[in-house]
Amino acid sequence: xxxxxxxxxxxxxxxxxxxxxxxxxxxxxxxxxxxxxxxxxxxxxxxxxxxxxxxxxxxxxxxxxxxxxxxxxxxxxxxxxxxxxxxxxxxxxxxxxxxxxxxxxxxxxxxxxxxxxxxxxxxxxxxxxxxxxxxxxxxxxxxxxxxxxxxxxxxxxxxxxxxxxxxxxxxxxxxxxxxxxxxxxxxxxxxxxxxxxxxxxxxxxxxxxxxxxxxxxxxxxxxxxxxxxxxxxxxxxxxxxxxxxxxxxxxxxxxxxxxxxxxxxxxxxxxxxxxxxxxxxxxxxxxxxxxxxxxxxxxxxxxxxxxxxxxxxxxxxxxxxxxxxxxxxxxxxxxxxxxxxxxxxxxxxxxxxxxxxxxxxxxxxxxxxxxxxxxxxxxxxxxxxxxxxxxxxxxxxxxxxxxxxxxxxxxxxxxxxxxxxxxxxxxxxxx
Amino acid sequence: xxxxxxxxxxxxxxxxxxxxxxxxxxxxxxxxxxxxxxxxxxxxxxxxxxxxxxxxxxxxxxxxxxxxxxxxxxxxxxxxxxxxxxxxxxxxxxxxxxxxxxxxxxxxxxxxxxxxxxxxxxxxxxxxxxxxxxxxxxxxxxxxxxxxxxxxxxxxxxxxxxxxxxxxxxxxxxxxxxxxxxxxxxxxxxxxxxxxxxxxxxxxxxxxxxxxxxxxxxxxxxxxxxxxxxxxxxxxxxxxxxxxxxxxxxxxxxxxxxxxxxxxxxxxxxxxxxxxxxxxxxxxxxxxxxxxxxxxxxxxxxxxxxxxxxxxxxxxxxxxxxxxxxx
Numbered sequence: 001x002x003x004x005x006x007x008x009x010x011x012x013x014x015x016x017x018x019x020x021x022x023x024x025x026x027x028x029x030x031x032x033x034x035x036x037x038x039x040x041x042x043x044x045x046x047x048x049x050x051x052x053x054x055x056x057x058x059x060x061x062x063x064x065x066x067x068x069x070x071x072x073x074x075x076x077x078x079x080x081x082x083x084x085x086x087x088x089x090x091x092x093x094x095x096x097x098x099x100x101x102x103x104x105x106x107x108x109x110x111x112x113x114x115x116x117x118x119x120x121x122x123x124x125x126x127x128x129x130x131x132x133x134x135x136x137x138x139x140x141x142x143x144x145x146x147x148x149x150x151x152x153x154x155x156x157x158x159x160x161x162x163x164x165x166x167x168x169x170x171x172x173x174x175x176x177x178x179x180x181x182x183x184x185x186x187x188x189x190x191x192x193x194x195x196x197x198x199x200x201x202x203x204x205x206x207x208x209x210x211x212x213x214x215x216x217x218x219x220x221x222x223x224x225x226x227x228x229x230x231x232x233x234x235x236x237x238x239x240x241x242x243x244x245x246x247x248x249x250x251x252x253x254x255x256x257x258x259x260x261x262x263x264x265x266x267x268x269x270x271x272x273x274x275x276x277x278x279x280x281x282x283x284x285x286x287x288x289x290x291x292x293x294x295x296x297x298x299x300x301x302x303x304x305x306x307x308x309x310x311x312x313x314x315x316x317x318x319x320x321x322x323x324x325x326x327x328x329x330x331x332x333x334x335x336x337x338x339x340x341x342x343x344x345x346x347x348x349x350x351x352x353x354x355x356x357x358x359x360x361x362x363x364x365x366x367x368x369x370x371x372x373x374x375x376x377x378x379x380x381x382x383x384x385x386x387x388x389x390x391x392x393x394x395x396x397x398x399x400x401x402x403x404x405x406x407x408x409x410x411x412x413x414x415x416x417x418x419x420x421x422x423x424x425x426x427x428x429x430x431x
Numbered sequence: 432x433x434x435x436x437x438x439x440x441x442x443x444x445x446x447x448x449x450x451x452x453x454x455x456x457x458x459x460x461x462x463x464x465x466x467x468x469x470x471x472x473x474x475x476x477x478x479x480x481x482x483x484x485x486x487x488x489x490x491x492x493x494x495x496x497x498x499x500x501x502x503x504x505x506x507x508x509x510x511x512x513x514x515x516x517x518x519x520x521x522x523x524x525x526x527x528x529x530x531x532x533x534x535x536x537x538x539x540x541x542x543x544x545x546x547x548x549x550x551x552x553x554x555x556x557x558x559x560x561x562x563x564x565x566x567x568x569x570x571x572x573x574x575x576x577x578x579x580x581x582x583x584x585x586x587x588x589x590x591x592x593x594x595x596x597x598x599x600x601x602x603x604x605x606x607x608x609x610x611x612x613x614x615x616x617x618x619x620x621x622x623x624x625x626x627x628x629x630x631x632x633x634x635x636x637x638x639x640x641x642x643x644x645x646x647x648x649x650x651x652x653x654x655x656x657x658x659x660x661x662x663x664x665x666x667x668x669x670x671x672x673x674x675x676x677x678x679x680x681x682x683x684x685x686x687x688x689x690x691x692x693x694x695x696x697x698x699x700x701x702x703x704x705x706x707x708x709x710x711x712x713x714x715x716x717x718x719x720x721x722x723x724x725x726x727x728x729x730x731x732x733x734x735x736x737x738x739x740x741x742x743x744x745x746x747x748x749x750x751x752x753x754x755x756x757x758x
Contacts, residue, residue: 200607202540
């Protein structure tokens with residue numbers, strides 16, 4: 001590998017004391033004070049910046065194949081690198097659906113060609129996300145993409161028997177089912193969180209119980225068959241209680257929360273601006289506070305972006321006609337700083353655990369989520385937690401602009417991202 | 432007055448009374464042999480209807496024509512939601528054509544607010560009913576009708592009057608607009624519906640709620656029956672039409688529970704035999720046809736005030752008018 005070697009000066013690893021980090025041949029070669037620069041090394045002034053292991057996103061919609069007008073693997077991985085991610089997991093709800101070895105290998109290959117961050121495809125649980133027949137999970141696991149995470153995300157595997165079989169079947173190759181928990185009958189035509197605001201706005205409600213009832217069923221199923229369950233994008237205080245209970249039983253259940261569910265509430269929907277339309281919907285302040293607390297105490301294992309790009313025409317329209325989802329890769333770390341770090345709920349070591357180590361562990365993706373220590377792959381982010389500025393979507397690398405944070409003052413900024421020692425982002429710009 | 436009329440929650444008591452008082456003046460025009468004012472001559476008003484509603488569109492059209500506006504009826508049923516031309520492109524088109532006001536009816540809650548908040552068009556936006564959200568001119572005409580019977584007079588409000596609204600509150604834009612407006616005008620509102628048709632969070636609304644219609648009738652000064660679509664029973668909101676009618680329909684027995692002076696109202700279109708017995712709809716207690724007539728006056732007042740009506744609505748009119756404008 002002929003990558004440039006780097007010497008990072010004065011970075012605060014996990015927010016600790018300033019240290020120099022030497023990166024040689026893609027690995028972390030040395031960590032210490034006042035390291036001596038060697039010939040050919042590029043020095044990176046990182047005084048005061050936080051150094052974190054490269055972030056790992058377990059829930060990313062890259063839209064390719066099929067919706068290249070919203071995002072491509074190339075633009076999505078550029079956005080990921082700008083957000084400090086060195087690996088993303090591409091959700092299966094593409095066109096065609098990633099329910100065969102062929103499609104997951106295509107996405108995997110596009111990721112390797114992009115080079116901005118590693119792309120690990122997620123396979124669909126059922127053919128066409130229809131919830132009727134298991135997709136060829138084994139073929140996807142055995143493919144070059146080596147799929148281990150399976151999800152019908154966007155749709156719920158609502159048939160209890162199909163869900164049970166999927167949970168059991170993937171045990172043969174160490175897989176995990178990532179469930180989009182949404183009881184379909186309770187959410188027919190649902191537009192936003194069912195609550196005081198939906199009642200006033202006259203928008204059909206998406207009740208918390210539609211999420212919680214599926215999670216309750218699934219943790220029981222996972223326990224019954226001794227399988228591993230991952231629950232996508234927890235959004236309610238009640239869901240937290242169920243996960244806490246299941247973990248208390250010792251069951252093998254993990255859960256994620258999105259940055260937007262840690263910061264935003266359904267009060268924003270009063271604008272009828274469809275940029276706030278997302279699935280699961282923005283909930284109440286009480287839910288936000290419960291999710292933060294659960295992320296801090298480890299009940300919720302990870303933050304995952306659910307980065308969901310949509311073209312302008314799918315958002316600049318009537319609320320009920322608009323697509324659900326928000327872009328999130330390029331704002332995730334700032335939102336987590338705002339919701340979790342600046343509030344005193346978590347330190348940077350916990351951020352690294354929940355945005356790098358744990359998501360990598362759930363997925364089993366090799367070479368990511370490793371500690372920042374000598375001999376490890378040099379997947380690193382340098383983050384300026386002192387920065388304050390308004391979010392400007394025009395600066396995004398993602399192809400879409402559907403961010404709920406436009407113009408909002410958010411703390412922190414990704415300064416540099418290294419993938420196996422190679423700088424993908426420097427001075428906040430793609431290399 | 433604001434530039435748009437999106438929700439009755441945006442109206443202050445003064446705004447609401449100004450509209451009602453202006454509507455009184457407009458009503459006088461309708462009694463003349465020449466039912467026309469020159470007020471909006473040269474102004475263009477577009478009736479943008481994404482949803483069929485002959486009665487509301489006609490009412491607006493009559494109001495606009497009586498004010499001498501140039502009226503364009505733009506029927507765009509289902510166009511955006513079914514992925515034809517987008518609301519944005521329709522709005523840009525209307526802007527290019529020089530619309531001074533857009534009266535919009537849409538099946539999607541929030542579409543009028545989206546239009547008003549956008550930079551797609553610069554004219555005034557009047558909500559003529561959006562999804563299950565609001566129908567502000569309906570509430571204004573209801574309040575106008577109630578005031579003319581229960582507390583007539585310029586500048587009068589509805590303080591202390593009791594209004595019972597019965598039926599499919601969950602899906603009713605009329606109920607939402609009425610709760611806000613009647614509360615602003617000082618009336619005491621009680622919503623009556625089966626629990627399945629009561630909106631989530633209704634306990635936070637400025638009104639009372641009840642599942643028992645009989646109890647809510649005895650002290651009512653007005654009872655407003657909402658339309659209940661038969662299809663609702665397929666979604667298990669209630670078991671059968673017969674059971675709904677028995678528990679929540681207005682029949683002769685229930686009419687007798689009402690005080691003698693109480694008004695029977697309905698925003699239309701009625702489902703006779705479902706929420707209201709046919710003979711009651713036709714009885715002298717019902718002011719349903721009067722509501723329709725008042726709709727024209729109220730919509731004239733709204734358009735007049737939104738489109739810069741700083742001068743008296745009726746230039747030839749009496750001292751009464753200039754007093755009002757002095758307020």
